Amino acid sequence: MTKSMYRYISDFWKKRNSPEFKELMRNRIIAWRREGALQRIERPTRIDRARALGYKAKQGYIVVRSRVRRGGRRKKRPVRGRKSRNLGVNKITPKKSIKLIAEERAARKYPNLEVLNSYWVGQDGRHKWFEIIMVDPQHPAIAKDHRTSWLSDFEYRGDKKYYIKRGNQRGRVFRGKTSSGKKMRGQRKKGIGTEKNRPSLRRHHRRGN
Numbered sequence: 001m002t003k004s005m006y007r008y009i010s011d012f013w014k015k016r017n018s019p020e021f022k023e024l025m026r027n028r029i030i031a032w033r034r035e036g037a038l039q040r041i042e043r044p045t046r047i048d049r050a051r052a053l054g055y056k057a058k059q060g061y062i063v064v065r066s067r068v069r070r071g072g073r074r075k076k077r078p079v080r081g082r083k084s085r086n087l088g089v090n091k092i093t094p095k096k097s098i099k100l101i102a103e104e105r106a107a108r109k110y111p112n113l114e115v116l117n118s119y120w121v122g123q124d125g126r127h128k129w130f131e132i133i134m135v136d137p138q139h140p141a142i143a144k145d146h147r148t149s150w151l152s153d154f155e156y157r158g159d160k161k162y163y164i165k166r167g168n169q170r171g172r173v174f175r176g177k178t179s180s181g182k183k184m185r186g187q188r189k190k191g192i193g194t195e196k197n198r199p200s201l202r203r204h205h206r207r208g209n
Helices: 005-014 019-033 047-052 098-109 140-144 179-184 201-208
Strands: 038-041 061-069 114-123 127-135 154-157 160-163
Touching: 005 019, 005 047, 019 114, 019 127, 038 098, 061 098, 098 114, 098 127, 098 179, 114 179, 140 154
Parallel strands: none
Antiparallel strands: 038 061, 061 127, 114 127, 154 160
């Protein structure tokens, strides 16, 4: 059985311990370190992963490479004395994943775009790099396509443009509507043990009161 081009690319990215992959990533990361924390790129580095997550090589789509520092939060040691357990210096980690933080930073950089999805492309001892797929919800190519029209507030019937107030996808990355956000909120699980996760932990607590 013959493999597709995307299958060969996917297999290459799975073999991250191979000498070829390590050499390629070393050269790429050296170049990425010289770039800014948010860098718009012409085409995805991992075309197979980008296509699987909804990327299309047409108008209305852009890809942004985001660099985020690895590890937990950095805090200074307090000057005044206190108990050792109350120092609050080590093991301070946010509930958000580094991937979600990268998506939010890209969304703040491009406020007229919406985050569709993201994927990992590399890391070193200090940083992680992610590529974020972003969509322009006002672009006709996005509003006319039935696969992406749910992101837009407009609907095209023939050549006429109609305004339909959807609104539930505006600022979706800040409300935990992306894949990383749903994972943080526990939305990937169903059934026993997840009764309090929907629609959210905070909303479920208010219902109880």
